[in-house]
Amino acid sequence: MLPALFPLPLLAADNASQTMVVSAAPAASGLSELDTPAAVSVVSGDEMRHAAPRVNLSESLISVPGLQIQNRQNYAQDLQLSMRGFGSRSTFGVRGIRLYVDGIPATMPDGQGQTSNIDIGSIDHIDVLRGPFSALYGNASGGVINVETETGQQPAMLEASSWYGSYGSWRNSVKASGATGDGSHAGDVSYTVSASRFTTHGYRDHSAAQKNLGNARLGVRIDEASTLTLLFNSVHAEAQDPGGLTAAQWRDNPRQVVSNVTQYNARKTVDQTQGGLRYQRQMGEDDDLSVMMYAGERQTTQYQSIPVVAQQRPGQPGGVIDLARHYQGIDTRWTHRDTLFSVPVTLTGGLDYETMTEKRKGYQNFIGNDFGVQGDLRRNERNRMWNLDPYLQTAWQFGDRWSLDAGVRFSTVSFTSRDDYITARDPDDSGSRRYHRWLPAASLKYAIDDGWNAYVSAGRGFETPTLNELSYRSDNQNGLNLGLQPATSDTVELGSKKRIGNGLLSAAVFQTDTQNEIVTDGTVNGRSTYKNAGETRRRGLELGLDQQFGYDWHLKAAWTLLDARYRSNACGSDSCDGKRIPGIARNMAYAGLSWAPEQGWYAGTDVRYLSDIAANDQNTVRAPAYTVVGVNSGYKWLVRDWSLDLFGRVDNLFDRNYIGSVIVNESNGRYYEPAPGRNYSVGLTLSYAFR
Incomplete structure (x- = not known):
C-alpha cells in the first residue's frame, strides 16, 4: 500500500492496490487521474508555464472540465472561479472551493479564499478534485484545488524569466532550486526559492495593478524515518477597481468606468505573509504520522465607490474597509495499513483545527469635499472564527477489480463578533453563531481492465457564510446578517x-x-449582501480528453454541460423557481492543440467557448455567449547547461467584443466586466544548470 502522505487530506491513488487513500502530499506527478475513483484533473507546472504569461490561473485551468474560471480584468477582486457552479456568486475572492498551497489553506476557516499568493513560476502540479469527495475537506461544496510547489533536485538550477504584453503589462521573475543528496539520507536538503513582480496599466480605465510575490520551500531529511519541510510565502498587491458597466455602457465603450469609481478612487491594497512547518514520520512498516502547522497574517484596505449620502446613513459602515486578519492551524494525521478477513485495508484518522481573528474597521471615504481619502470611523469590531474537524477514512480492496473508499468528517464552525463601535444611532451589534455537520462520503470502483474503470460515489458538502457575507444586511439595515444559514x-x-x-x-x-x-x-457600488435561496439543483455532464500523439503532439479537450436552477424560495414574493442560478454557464468547451518538441520551434492554438450567463435571479439580464481563439509560437535552445525559451502569443485572435465575467445581482444594473480585445505578448526564459 502507498503510505499516507502530507500535508492535506487529498484523495490519492494507491497504484499497487488501485484504491484511494487519504493522502496529503501527492507524489511528484500529482494524483492518478485514472485510478482515483473521483472526478480529478492534474495540471503540471511545466504545462502552465509553456508559452504563457504566468500571471493568472485562468491561463491554464480553463482546460479542466467543470471548472469555470474567468479573469475579471480587475485585480482588486481576484479571479472569478466556480466549480460545478459553486462559487459563482462571489463578487471577490474564491467561494465554495477549498484552496491549498503546499498544504497551507488559501481558504480561511469561514470558506473565503484567494489566489493572489500562488506563484505559477514554481508550481510542480495542481490537483483539481470535483464532486462528492470534496466533503472530506470541510467548509466547501464545489471541490478542492491543491497547489504543490516544486521540490528542489540535483543539479542546482537558476532561472530568470520576463514577459511583456498589451496594456502596459509585464512580469519579471527569478527562481533558484537544488538539493544536496537525493533526499534519502540524513542531512539531505532540498530547496526552491522564487520571486516575481507583475505590473499592468489594465485593459480598462482605472484598472492598474502591481503585485510582488515571494515563495520558498526547504526540505530536510532528519533521519531514515522522518522529514521536515519549511514553507514561506509573502505577497504585496495594489490594484485599482474599475467596477462594472451596464449593457449600454459596454456597447458604447467597454474600457470606460462610471464616474463615481474615479471620484472615490476605488482601490485595494493587500499584504499577506505566512509560514508553515510539515513533519512526516514513518512509525513502522504499516504506520505513518504527519503533522502540519502554519500561521499567517493578511492586511487588506479597500476603498469603495459608495456615495456620500449613503455613507452618512445611520448604521452605514462607510466606504473604506480596513481588515487585519491573523490565522493559524494544525492538522495531525495517523495512517495504518493492515488486512481484515484477508482484505487489504487502509485506515486514516486525523484532527484539523483552524482559527482566524479579524479586526474589521470601516471609515468614511471622504473628508469634507475631498473624496477617496480615509475619513471618520464608522465601524469597529473584532471577529473570531474557528473550525474543529475530526475525520476518518478507510480504503478497502476486494480482489483485483473492486474497491471501496468511505470516510466521514464532523465539521464544527464557530463565529463570534464583538462590536466596539456603539453610538446612539448605531447600537451594539455583537453576536455569535455555531454550525455543525456530519459529512460522509463514499465511492465504489470497478476496474474493467488495467486501463479502464467505472465508479459511483456519493457525499455531502457543507458551506457556512463567510465573515464578509455575515457583515452586511440588506435594505441598508445595520448589524450582522446572523439570520444567514449554512448551505448543505x-x-x-x-x-x-x-x-x-x-x-x-x-x-x-x-x-x-x-x-x-x-x-x-x-x-451596490461594490458591496454585496446575501441571503438563503431555499433549494437548488445542479445536474451536469463532464467530458475530458488528454491525448499525446507521437512524441511532440498534445491535444487537450473538455466539455461541460451544467444545468443549475433554483427549486424554491429564491426571490421571495417574486418567484425564481425554475430559473437558472446566475453566474453559471450552461455549456463550456475547450480544445487546445500543441506541437512542442524538446528543442527548436514549437507552436499551439486553443479555442474556448462559453454559453450565455444569467446575471440576475430573474434571468432578465444575460451576458452573451462567446468563442475566443489564441495562438502561440516560440523557439527553445538547449546548449550544454543553458536553456533559452523565447515565445510570442496572440489572445482573442479575432478581436471579439465579449463579457469576461458578470457581477451577480448588481443593483445599479452594472452587471458587466468586459474582456480585452485582441492582445499580444512576448516572453523569455533563461536558465542554467550547475552540474
Missing part, C-alpha cells in the same frame, strides 16, 4: 475513465441538491 449539498456521481494509447478519456455525470444555498441578495 448532497451529491451523487457516476464516472468512468479509460486509457487510450498515451491519453486518458474521462466522463462524469452528477446531481447535486442543495438546501439553503447562499446567494447574492444585491450588490
Whole structure:
C-alpha cells in the first residue's frame, strides 16, 4: 500500500492496490487521474508555464472540465472561479472551493479564499478534485484545488524569466532550486526559492495593478524515518477597481468606468505573509504520522465607490474597509495499513483545527469635499472564527477489480463578533453563531481492465457564510446578517475513465441538491449582501480528453454541460423557481492543440467557448455567449547547461467584443466586466544548470 502522505487530506491513488487513500502530499506527478475513483484533473507546472504569461490561473485551468474560471480584468477582486457552479456568486475572492498551497489553506476557516499568493513560476502540479469527495475537506461544496510547489533536485538550477504584453503589462521573475543528496539520507536538503513582480496599466480605465510575490520551500531529511519541510510565502498587491458597466455602457465603450469609481478612487491594497512547518514520520512498516502547522497574517484596505449620502446613513459602515486578519492551524494525521478477513485495508484518522481573528474597521471615504481619502470611523469590531474537524477514512480492496473508499468528517464552525463601535444611532451589534455537520462520503470502483474503470460515489458538502457575507444586511439595515444559514449539498456521481494509447478519456455525470444555498441578495457600488435561496439543483455532464500523439503532439479537450436552477424560495414574493442560478454557464468547451518538441520551434492554438450567463435571479439580464481563439509560437535552445525559451502569443485572435465575467445581482444594473480585445505578448526564459 502507498503510505499516507502530507500535508492535506487529498484523495490519492494507491497504484499497487488501485484504491484511494487519504493522502496529503501527492507524489511528484500529482494524483492518478485514472485510478482515483473521483472526478480529478492534474495540471503540471511545466504545462502552465509553456508559452504563457504566468500571471493568472485562468491561463491554464480553463482546460479542466467543470471548472469555470474567468479573469475579471480587475485585480482588486481576484479571479472569478466556480466549480460545478459553486462559487459563482462571489463578487471577490474564491467561494465554495477549498484552496491549498503546499498544504497551507488559501481558504480561511469561514470558506473565503484567494489566489493572489500562488506563484505559477514554481508550481510542480495542481490537483483539481470535483464532486462528492470534496466533503472530506470541510467548509466547501464545489471541490478542492491543491497547489504543490516544486521540490528542489540535483543539479542546482537558476532561472530568470520576463514577459511583456498589451496594456502596459509585464512580469519579471527569478527562481533558484537544488538539493544536496537525493533526499534519502540524513542531512539531505532540498530547496526552491522564487520571486516575481507583475505590473499592468489594465485593459480598462482605472484598472492598474502591481503585485510582488515571494515563495520558498526547504526540505530536510532528519533521519531514515522522518522529514521536515519549511514553507514561506509573502505577497504585496495594489490594484485599482474599475467596477462594472451596464449593457449600454459596454456597447458604447467597454474600457470606460462610471464616474463615481474615479471620484472615490476605488482601490485595494493587500499584504499577506505566512509560514508553515510539515513533519512526516514513518512509525513502522504499516504506520505513518504527519503533522502540519502554519500561521499567517493578511492586511487588506479597500476603498469603495459608495456615495456620500449613503455613507452618512445611520448604521452605514462607510466606504473604506480596513481588515487585519491573523490565522493559524494544525492538522495531525495517523495512517495504518493492515488486512481484515484477508482484505487489504487502509485506515486514516486525523484532527484539523483552524482559527482566524479579524479586526474589521470601516471609515468614511471622504473628508469634507475631498473624496477617496480615509475619513471618520464608522465601524469597529473584532471577529473570531474557528473550525474543529475530526475525520476518518478507510480504503478497502476486494480482489483485483473492486474497491471501496468511505470516510466521514464532523465539521464544527464557530463565529463570534464583538462590536466596539456603539453610538446612539448605531447600537451594539455583537453576536455569535455555531454550525455543525456530519459529512460522509463514499465511492465504489470497478476496474474493467488495467486501463479502464467505472465508479459511483456519493457525499455531502457543507458551506457556512463567510465573515464578509455575515457583515452586511440588506435594505441598508445595520448589524450582522446572523439570520444567514449554512448551505448543505448532497451529491451523487457516476464516472468512468479509460486509457487510450498515451491519453486518458474521462466522463462524469452528477446531481447535486442543495438546501439553503447562499446567494447574492444585491450588490451596490461594490458591496454585496446575501441571503438563503431555499433549494437548488445542479445536474451536469463532464467530458475530458488528454491525448499525446507521437512524441511532440498534445491535444487537450473538455466539455461541460451544467444545468443549475433554483427549486424554491429564491426571490421571495417574486418567484425564481425554475430559473437558472446566475453566474453559471450552461455549456463550456475547450480544445487546445500543441506541437512542442524538446528543442527548436514549437507552436499551439486553443479555442474556448462559453454559453450565455444569467446575471440576475430573474434571468432578465444575460451576458452573451462567446468563442475566443489564441495562438502561440516560440523557439527553445538547449546548449550544454543553458536553456533559452523565447515565445510570442496572440489572445482573442479575432478581436471579439465579449463579457469576461458578470457581477451577480448588481443593483445599479452594472452587471458587466468586459474582456480585452485582441492582445499580444512576448516572453523569455533563461536558465542554467550547475552540474
